[in-house]
Amino acid sequence: MATSFESMILYRAERIPMVRIAFIGVGQRGMKTLARYNVIRGAEIRVLVDISAEHLDEAASLMERSGRPRPELLCGQERWRDAISRSDIDLVYICTPWETHAEMACAAMEAGKHVAVEVPAATTLEECWRLVDTAERTRRHCFMTENCCYDNFALATLEMHREGLFGELTHVEGAYIHNLFEHEGEATNHGNGWMLRSIAAHGANAYPTHGMGTIGWLLNLHRGDLMESLTSMTSRGLGDDGLLGRVNSTLIRTKRGVTILQQLDATTPRPYSRLQTICGTAGYAQKYPLPTIFTKELDHILTGEEALSKASEYMERNAAIHYWKEGHDIGVPNEMNYAMDCRLIHCLHYGLPLDIDVYDAAEWSCIAPLSAISAQGGGRPVDIPDFTRGKWRNAEPHQFFQ
Numbered sequence: 001m002a003t004s005f006e007s008m009i010l011y012r013a014e015r016i017p018m019v020r021i022a023f024i025g026v027g028q029r030g031m032k033t034l035a036r037y038n039v040i041r042g043a044e045i046r047v048l049v050d051i052s053a054e055h056l057d058e059a060a061s062l063m064e065r066s067g068r069p070r071p072e073l074l075c076g077q078e079r080w081r082d083a084i085s086r087s088d089i090d091l092v093y094i095c096t097p098w099e100t101h102a103e104m105a106c107a108a109m110e111a112g113k114h115v116a117v118e119v120p121a122a123t124t125l126e127e128c129w130r131l132v133d134t135a136e137r138t139r140r141h142c143f144m145t146e147n148c149c150y151d152n153f154a155l156a157t158l159e160m161h162r163e164g165l166f167g168e169l170t171h172v173e174g175a176y177i178h179n180l181f182e183h184e185g186e187a188t189n190h191g192n193g194w195m196l197r198s199i200a201a202h203g204a205n206a207y208p209t210h211g212m213g214t215i216g217w218l219l220n221l222h223r224g225d226l227m228e229s230l231t232s233m234t235s236r237g238l239g240d241d242g243l244l245g246r247v248n249s250t251l252i253r254t255k256r257g258v259t260i261l262q263q264l265d266a267t268t269p270r271p272y273s274r275l276q277t278i279c280g281t282a283g284y285a286q287k288y289p290l291p292t293i294f295t296k297e298l299d300h301i302l303t304g305e306e307a308l309s310k311a312s313e314y315m316e317r318n319a320a321i322h323y324w325k326e327g328h329d330i331g332v333p334n335e336m337n338y339a340m341d342c343r344l345i346h347c348l349h350y351g352l353p354l355d356i357d358v359y360d361a362a363e364w365s366c367i368a369p370l371s372a373i374s375a376q377g378g379g380r381p382v383d384i385p386d387f388t389r390g391k392w393r394n395a396e397p398h399q400f401f402q
Contacts (some may be wrong), residue, residue, distance in 0.1 A: 005136035007391045008281040008358050009222070013114065013141060015351035020090045022083040023071075024104060026050045026059040028119060029094035032144075036057055036338055038066035042345045046088055057089060084108040091348065094118060098198065104125035109140040111292035116143045116344060119209040121361035125369050125385070128362040132387045135358040143344055143354050143359035146213040150339040154214040155318040156311035157285045157293075161218055163314075165295040167282030172218060174211025175263035175290075177273040177285070181244070186344055187307070196266060200241060200363050204375040205248045205264040210274055213356075215260055216277045219279065222359045222392040225256045227384040232371035242268055250371045262367060310343045319400035320355070343400070354402040362387045 023045055026034060026209055030050075037045055045063065048071050051206050064070050072402040073310075084092050093110035094101055094117040102122040105115045121144040122128045127155055135142045148154065160166065180196050199206050219225050230252045237246035244267050252260040263275070273288035283295035291307040302310050315321045320339050323346075327338030347354050366384065375380045386392065 003052075003382075005133070005165050006139075006390060007395075008132075008135050008139075008141075009388065009391055009395045010353045011139070011141070011357070012351050013139070013348070014100075014355055016348050019345050019348050020046050020088055022047045022048045022049065022080075022086065022089045022091070023093045023095070024080045024083060025095035025118075026055045027052075027095070032094055032333065033054075033093070033102050033337070033341070034062060036341055037080050038331060039066055040338070040341055040345060042349050043091075044069070045071045047074060047083050047086065049074045049083045051075065051077055052111070066136070080104060081107065084111045084113055085132070089113055089114060089193055097194070098123050100263060102131055103260060105142055106130055106134045109134045109138045109142065112138070112141070114141040114348065114381045116145050117361070118145055118297065120144075120207070120365035120368055121209075122365045125366055127294065128366045128369075129385070132358055132362050141348070142358040142361055143356050144209065144364070146209050146342075146356060146360075146364065147334070147340045148210045148274060148335040149217060149356065150212040150320055150324060150336040150343070151214065151274075151276070151287070151307070152164065152315055152321065152324050153287045153323055153337070154309055155324070156315040157276075157278055157314075158214070158217055159314040159317045160231060160283075160285070160293075160295065161280070162312075165283050165287070165297065166269055166278055166280030167277065167278045167296065169219065169258055171259045171261070171279040172215050173217050173263075173275040173277035173286075174213075174260040175264045175265070175273055175275040176207050176210045177263060177270050177275075178271075179269060180266045182269075188322060196243065199264070200237075200243045200246075202368070202372060203248075203345065204234055204368070204371035205250050205366050206263055206372075207264055208371070209364040211262045211363040212260075212367060213360075214276060216360055216364060217398050219254060219260075220397045221254070221259055221363060222386075222388045223395040224399050225258065225391065226388075226392045227252050227260070227363060229253055229381050229383050230367065230370055230374060231379050231381050233379045234373035234375045239265075239369060240303060248371065248375065249369070252367075262371075319402050347401065351387050355398075355400060359387050 276287035
């Protein structure tokens with residue numbers, strides 16, 4: 001592990017007038033991302049890379065139909081290395097399988113490129129450290145594309161917390177609860193089957209970042225507080241493959257004594273949920289299964305549309321909500337994704353610190369390998385590394401730079 005490089009907290013890179021992108025991976029997730037970039041201002045796709053010529057042709061046609069120039073197409077297992085070495089690329093956007101993320105991201109930073117990488121950014125603790133060390137040494141951004149951070153309810157309750165409406169936070173919860181078995185036949189053909197197989201092989205929380213992202217901002221992780229240790233347990237699995245009904249629960253404690261519950265459940269009949277639960281000394285909020293808000297200024301608990309109406313009063317105060325609303329107005333399929341990418345391009349264009357930095361990427365991703373160690377050890381406590389090497393103590397709170 002490197003020890004002599006400057007921190008990337010609040011790092012400002014040079015301004016980029018037009019962000020030129022090399023896009024690696026145009027499968028299911030990649031195609032959706034590419035469709036967004038056809039309407040995002042300030043960025044252009046220069047090159048597309050994939051192992052499938054069919055996927056590349058489909059992606060190029062999508063861009064041409066939207067009036068964007070046809071990018072160069074690179075097909076082959078190792079052609080991504082050609083893309084990251086180009087001199088006309090500022091940002092490498094990675095939408096490939098999990099196990100390739102860290103290798104590609106580090107190679108791109110070594111080549112002098114900023115990186116946007118799908119979740120999780122890394123699958124092992126060693127990879128997490130490698131991302132941090134490489135970003136610090138090369139002075140290149142590593143942005144993990146955790147879209148759930150830009151959920152409108154999450155942005156609203158973040159502003160409410162920053163105004164002190166929940167008091168002191170003592171406990172928060174996040175999750176990825178999504179019954180992938182419900183779409184098993186479709187999943188096998190269109191992309192979710194690999195996720196079920198990955199979760200089955202992992203045995204703990206293989207997909208923690210959807211639940212961790214909003215919590216990282218709420219608690220100012222590595223900006224005044226830090227995750228200290230976790231304990232994790234996985235319930236028994238049934239069915240022929242031993243996966244049916246398996247649920248992982250991971251409990252984390254921070255340096256300031258806040259507890260964090262993370263859950264992964266991809267097979268029970270529970271409805272989709274990311275929980276998004278905030279418990280403070282003066283208030284409470286939760287998005288799923290029913291939006292609920294209570295603060296010290298209210299005389300009763302708000303639920304459903306009443307809670308969403310209250311949240312909307314605070315959405316307007318968040319710098320990211322402008323892009324969320326813009327995406328909604330133009331009819332993008334997912335406003336969270338649109339806001340996320342617009343914020344990324346905005347910050348690169350103006351040379352601002354990114355909303356999500358390399359320490360977020362490492363901290364949120366490391367829950368996967370560490371939860372496996374704990375669960376395999378019968379739920380024994382496992383320490384969580386300080387990827388900032390002590391810089392978290394004096395770092396400024398999270399903010400959206402404009």
